[in-house]
Amino acid sequence: MKILILGGTREAREIADIASGERGVEIVSSLAGRVREPVLPVGAVRMGGFGGVQGLREWISGNAIDLVVDATHPFAGGMTANAAQAAAQLGLPVLHVRRPGWHEQPGDRWIRVPNLTVAAETVAGLGDRVFLTVGRQGVAAFAASGQFFLIRAIDSPEGAVPPRHEVLLARGPFAVEEEIALLTAHAIEVLVTKDSGGALTEAKLQAARTLGLPVVMIDRPPLPGGAEQVETVAQAWDWVLARR
Known part of the structure; x- marks a missing residue:
């Protein structure tokens, strides 16, 4: 076979x-x-x-x-x-x-959206400092946004990026304490991510829950x-x- x-x-x-x-x-x-x-x-x-x-x-x-x-x-x-x-x-x-996929827990503030385009429209009214973890190929959907984006990906984004941004290259797994420290240090107000599921990158959701941050969750x-x-x-x- x-x-x-x-x-x-x-x-x-x-x-x-x-x-x-x-x-x-x-x-x-x-x-x-x-x-x-x-x-x-x-x-x-x-x-x-x-x-x-x-x-x-x-x-x-x-x-x-x-x-x-x-x-x-x-x-x-x-x-x-x-x-x-x-x-x-x-x-x-x-x-x-x-x-x-991931499921909401008590204390979560999730906003589910169907795709990257709607995610970019939704996040516009949720805060000025955004933690973006959608993969390097999804960053271009946010290129016209005026907010600050902390972009975490395994490789650097290719193509258009938001004018105000910082790229953080990293590969999971990530610890909850580290994620809380990262979000706090960058004064993050909202998280945007995909519903990838799994434990490898789930810590960011726990960190957002602890800090009371809204999460724009893109459906599969x-x-x-x-x-x-x-x-x-x-x-x-x-x-x-x-x-x-």
Whole structure:
């Protein structure tokens, strides 16, 4: 059995770890290449895009793939849609692995929005100093804003940025105490983030709760209609084993 793992997440790396120890299973992990120094999984790795649905379909056929496991970031909507279409056209099973999203806790002041554009419109009236953690590719949506933005990302933003900003390059996990100190030191008044889920970057939400700050939370794009989805690595591996 040969599996294509569309990755870039902790879940994808854990699936690759498990598969690497399974006899009769061959894996190829594909990373989009959007992070300059990604954390690599074990086994064969392919970097870069496929060229849309047709390119992905041709690559899957040319490499004798039997199963597709989409364990990309919850906001990698384009790749997820392409994977679903390509697999359907080839008649191959495809599974989408999505960690649970975050949920509001007592004391939270969340404002849920559907996308980056609405997030930029919403944050305009919530405070002058913004902590922006939407990934480097999402920063351009805020380029016309007059507020100050503390932009945290793994790599520097490319393209347009707000005129008043500071870039902080960092990779999680982050501790709650550190996040509180960061928000306090920069006099942050509002947090903007994506509903990525997971414990790696959840501390910023706890810090915002402690400080009583509003959070503009961007909802995930929906999965394709009829998509088969699981939330955990264990569930994903059970799905793979059921198709051996």
